[in-house]
Amino acid sequence: MNADAAPAVDFLGGVGTVTGSKHLISSGTARVLVDCGLFQGLSSLRKRNWSRPPLDVSELDAVVLTHAHLDHTGYLPVLVREGWRGPVYATADTARLAEILLADSAHLMMEEAAHANARGWSKHHPALPLYDQRDAAAAVACLRPVDFDTPFTVADGVEAEFGTAGHILGSAWVRLGLAGGAKTVVVSGDLGRPGHPLLNSPRPRPACDALLLESTYGLRSHDDTGVDEHLAETINTTVRHGGSVLIPAFAVDRTEVVLMALARLRRADLIPDLPVLVDSPMALASLRVYRQAIADHDPRLRPELWCGDDPFAPLRLHELHTVEESMTANHPRVPSIIVSASGMATGGRVLHHLKHLLPDNRNTVVIVGFAAAGTRARLLADGARFIKIHGYYVPVRATVRVLDGFSAHADAEDLIAWATAAPPPHTAYLVHGEPDASSTLAQRLRDDHGWNAVVPREGEHVLV
Numbered sequence: 001m002n003a004d005a006a007p008a009v010d011f012l013g014g015v016g017t018v019t020g021s022k023h024l025i026s027s028g029t030a031r032v033l034v035d036c037g038l039f040q041g042l043s044s045l046r047k048r049n050w051s052r053p054p055l056d057v058s059e060l061d062a063v064v065l066t067h068a069h070l071d072h073t074g075y076l077p078v079l080v081r082e083g084w085r086g087p088v089y090a091t092a093d094t095a096r097l098a099e100i101l102l103a104d105s106a107h108l109m110m111e112e113a114a115h116a117n118a119r120g121w122s123k124h125h126p127a128l129p130l131y132d133q134r135d136a137a138a139a140v141a142c143l144r145p146v147d148f149d150t151p152f153t154v155a156d157g158v159e160a161e162f163g164t165a166g167h168i169l170g171s172a173w174v175r176l177g178l179a180g181g182a183k184t185v186v187v188s189g190d191l192g193r194p195g196h197p198l199l200n201s202p203r204p205r206p207a208c209d210a211l212l213l214e215s216t217y218g219l220r221s222h223d224d225t226g227v228d229e230h231l232a233e234t235i236n237t238t239v240r241h242g243g244s245v246l247i248p249a250f251a252v253d254r255t256e257v258v259l260m261a262l263a264r265l266r267r268a269d270l271i272p273d274l275p276v277l278v279d280s281p282m283a284l285a286s287l288r289v290y291r292q293a294i295a296d297h298d299p300r301l302r303p304e305l306w307c308g309d310d311p312f313a314p315l316r317l318h319e320l321h322t323v324e325e326s327m328t329a330n331h332p333r334v335p336s337i338i339v340s341a342s343g344m345a346t347g348g349r350v351l352h353h354l355k356h357l358l359p360d361n362r363n364t365v366v367i368v369g370f371a372a373a374g375t376r377a378r379l380l381a382d383g384a385r386f387i388k389i390h391g392y393y394v395p396v397r398a399t400v401r402v403l404d405g406f407s408a409h410a411d412a413e414d415l416i417a418w419a420t421a422a423p424p425p426h427t428a429y430l431v432h433g434e435p436d437a438s439s440t441l442a443q444r445l446r447d448d449h450g451w452n453a454v455v456p457r458e459g460e461h462v463l464v
Helices: 043-050 076-081 092-119 133-140 227-240 254-267 281-295 323-328 350-357 376-381 412-419 435-449
Strands: 008-013 022-026 031-034 062-064 088-091 143-146 152-155 158-164 172-178 183-187 210-214 245-248 276-279 317-319 337-340 364-367 386-389 392-395 399-402 427-431 461-463
Touching (some): 031 172, 076 133, 088 092, 254 281, 254 337, 337 350, 350 392, 376 399, 427 435
Parallel strands (some): 088 143, 276 317, 364 399
Antiparallel strands (some): 158 172
16 A cells, blocks of 8 residues: 555445445555445346456455445455455444354355256356355454444554444444544445334434445435334235235344334234244344344343333244245245245245245235345336246236335435534545435535535545
8 A cells, every 4th residue: 555645435336226335445554345245136236246356355454344234245255255364343233143144145145056057047057156155154254343432443544433323233334534533434334214113323423524325215205104004904905815915024124123013013903813924044043133132232222122022023923944944935824924035035035935926916015125226126116017036937916015114224314314413524425325316315415505415436436
């Protein structure tokens, strides 16, 4: 590194898309990668996971993770396969969850490649996983847990601090002090909602020279009106028709939020006493982490959760661990509620359930979170009549409902409130959003608050 070089940011992913987040922060004496995510969704994005890494790992000093979701962590095993063995700093809960998610990601990639080779539905011969479980384990070995609200040295001339982001357990925004604190960068990561049923609100951001602000919902406001009632009505209508309800849900946090809602509805006798099948080893492992956090009185959780009954337990909760147990959810013997990963239906067991349940008009699929362009969940939300799964087109005859009220992402109003609660940065960069969302939020910050707010280009290099 050139010690005389000015502090800078290189945008290597998560620009013009909600996936693949990678921001390279240079201090002049060190280079630190904030987040190391997989691209998901559109084929053109997913192909980028297979390209050469967008940075020279030999010149990288450290990685810092804002939270455990794969669009922020899932590229780490590739970095390790390319020779990276340096420290990866994260909060303790992010480290616990990342271990689960990376192992499961590798398992699913290997399983999908084997399935494609056995059934011949891939155009690649042979189909290969992007990485395997050895790569994932090597990435996990690099994790270094760090406490919230405690400054720590990341690399020469770079100090960092995590603040609560309220998106999932362990999620954080990160402040980076560069060149002895002469310049400061804040990366929001993914921000949660003030009304999250499990987590406390995001901690206010500190002042900074450059702010990298997520913009997933930069174009939208959440409608929380009657979300429980809408879910209850959907379930009751489906049951009257003799069908089952399939909820593709992110394994971390969204599964917990959905189970809490189902438990509330059942206790209030607003839905019938149905079997609730949780079919995702990753979601079940994450559920154990959340339950332990409640038992440990984790200060990032709402304190009302620390006492009372298990908030995630509808009366007939069934955990499906084995492949054989999972297969029973393809053809439920009685109307059931099936919660399965992945939330955007990009992989995992939920694909098998969609393949079997979508052709039957008695069933309902409920989309409960943001779905990136090109994902099956987005296609379903947009009204697709067919979706492709494992090489076959599957007709969509089931009802599809979208319930935005379950989102764990801050909406446009939340993002602006969090960003503008501190003095304006020299420049705000709108990242982790689809083009319209990022540009709309940037325009609002310029017009309503007088900020210097821009949407960076992929691969762009800017000075701090």
